[in-house]
Amino acid sequence: GLKKKEVHVLCLGLDNSGKTTIINKLKPSNAQSQDIVPTIGFSIEKFKSSSLSFTVFDMSGQGRYRNLWEHYYKEGQAIIFVIDSSDRLRMVVAKEELDTLLNHPDIKHRRIPILFFANKMDLRDAVTSVKVSQLLCLENIKDKPWHICASDAISDPGCEDMKR
């Protein structure tokens, strides 16, 4: 049969933001895992949609592993960047990591698409996706296609159209 087009996706963002939970929800239901633990280093997830074959690099967001991210930038064709919308204290750290990413030589001059998830919208302390996009200064990203979705990765993955 026809070979599906392969896409390499990088999933980035601080620890505890919900990256692994979101990736898990994007998988077909029979491939989803029930309990999710903090990622050590990174994990490679492969799954297919109707037309594409995805390889997702689900990176750990813990400080001690963030230096691993850049080794995968070259082969990444799309980025998912997840933010814990309820973690106001660390929003500035998320912005620093995003700025470092955007200024990296393997990312800076490429029109690589970025999908932001303003995650944990179900929590009382969560700020809106508009506020997240202001706090991260997303309007300054002019040379890459990007989009931000509000999500609650536990009860509803948000952005159902991701799966199509």
Ligand code: GTP
């Ligand atoms: P690292 O692998 O350490 O970088 O973390 P991660 O970004 O992969 O986060 P993970 O998916 O492991 O989720 C961290 C915690 O947040 C888990 O307890 C999840 O159940 C919880 N969580 C994820 N998404 C949501 C959400 O939308 N709402 C709420 N309330 N909790 C969430």
Ligand code: MG
């Ligand atoms: Mg994880």
